[in-house]
Amino acid sequence: MNTKYDGPIVDAHQHFWALARRHHPWLAPGVRVPHRYGDYEAIKRDYLPADYRRDAAAHDVVATVYVEAEWDPATPLDETRFVTALAREHGLPNAMAAQAWLDAADVAEVLAAQSRFELVRSVRHKPAHAHASSGNTLMSNGRWRDGYAQLAQYGLHFELQTPWHHLREAAALARDFPDTMLIVNHAGVPGNRTASTLHGWREALAPLAARPNTVVKVSGLCEAGQPWSVEANRDVLGTLHELFGAQRLMFGSNFPVDGLFLSLDALIDGFKTLVSAWSAAEQRAFFHDTATRVYRPVDLSNPSARTPR
Structure with missing residues (x-):
C-alpha cells in the first residue's frame, strides 16, 4: 500500500x-x-x-534553498547581501546558490x-546553448x-542548468573535477514528454549517474502550453529513481516560476503522490535528507532554533 510522505521538507530550489x-x-x-515556459x-x-x-502552509517546509x-551580473554580491538580509529578518531562505x-x-x-x-x-x-562552430557549450571552454x-x-558546489542534450559535457565536467559536487538543476531539463525525448534524456543522464559527485534536483518540470500533472511526470521520476536512487535526488519547487502552472500546495502534493510507492526512508531522502546533506541549512534569524539535521 502506498503511503504519502508527511514529514519535513527542504525545498532545494526557489x-x-x-x-x-x-x-x-x-x-x-x-x-x-x-523562456522555456513561454509567457x-x-x-x-x-x-x-x-x-x-502562505503558499506552502499546508506542508511542513522546514528550510529552503534560494537559487x-x-x-x-554587474553586482552579484548585492544579490547575496539581499538574500542574507531576508534570511536574517524572516528565517528564509536557509542556504543559497x-x-x-x-x-x-x-x-x-x-x-x-x-x-x-x-x-x-x-x-x-x-x-548557455552550444556554439554553432563546435556544438559545445561553455562547459567545454577552457577559460570557463x-x-x-x-x-x-x-x-x-556547482549548479548546472542546461538542456538535456548537453549533459554529456556535464558528465565530462564531473569526471574531470571529482572534488566538486555537480548539482543538476531541473532534472536535466527533459523538455517535452515524447518517447524519443525521454529516451534521449535518459541516455544523456546515465553517464552523470555513474559519477558519484553528482546529485539531481527534481524541479522545474513544467512544460510550456501543458498543465503540470502527476501522470506527465511519472516516467521522469521513475527514471531518476532508477539511475540515481533517492539518496541523490531532492525536491525543488522552482517557485514562484512554476506558479505559472499550479499552486505550490498542488505541486508538493503531486510530488508526494509521485514518490508514494517509494520506501519511507527514500521519501524522506527525496524531500529532506539529500538537500540537508548537500546544503546544510541554517537559520540566520534565530541561531538557537531547530535546523534540519
Whole structure:
C-alpha cells in the first residue's frame, strides 16, 4: 500500500525578488526574454518569504534553498547581501546558490567573496546553448573550466542548468573535477514528454549517474502550453529513481516560476503522490535528507532554533 510522505521538507530550489529595486533585468516592465515556459508576465510581482510561507502552509517546509535569479551580473554580491538580509529578518531562505560567472576576469575574487557568506553553498552560471562552430557549450571552454576548477578551493558546489542534450559535457565536467559536487538543476531539463525525448534524456543522464559527485534536483518540470500533472511526470521520476536512487535526488519547487502552472500546495502534493510507492526512508531522502546533506541549512534569524539535521 502506498503511503504519502508527511514529514519535513527542504525545498532545494526557489527564488525571491523585490521588483521595485530593478535588479532583475528579465523581470523589468516591458522586458520579455526567451523562456522555456513561454509567457512569464504573471510572475512579474514581488515574491518574498511571507508569500512563500502562505503558499506552502499546508506542508511542513522546514528550510529552503534560494537559487540565483538572473540578478544584474554587474553586482552579484548585492544579490547575496539581499538574500542574507531576508534570511536574517524572516528565517528564509536557509542556504543559497549564488551567482558567479566562471569565465569572468574577476571570477577568483567573486568566488572568494561569495564563499564567505554564511548561506552560500554553491554557485550557478548557466553555460548557455552550444556554439554553432563546435556544438559545445561553455562547459567545454577552457577559460570557463579554469573558473570551474577554482570551486573546490572555496568549498563550493556547482549548479548546472542546461538542456538535456548537453549533459554529456556535464558528465565530462564531473569526471574531470571529482572534488566538486555537480548539482543538476531541473532534472536535466527533459523538455517535452515524447518517447524519443525521454529516451534521449535518459541516455544523456546515465553517464552523470555513474559519477558519484553528482546529485539531481527534481524541479522545474513544467512544460510550456501543458498543465503540470502527476501522470506527465511519472516516467521522469521513475527514471531518476532508477539511475540515481533517492539518496541523490531532492525536491525543488522552482517557485514562484512554476506558479505559472499550479499552486505550490498542488505541486508538493503531486510530488508526494509521485514518490508514494517509494520506501519511507527514500521519501524522506527525496524531500529532506539529500538537500540537508548537500546544503546544510541554517537559520540566520534565530541561531538557537531547530535546523534540519
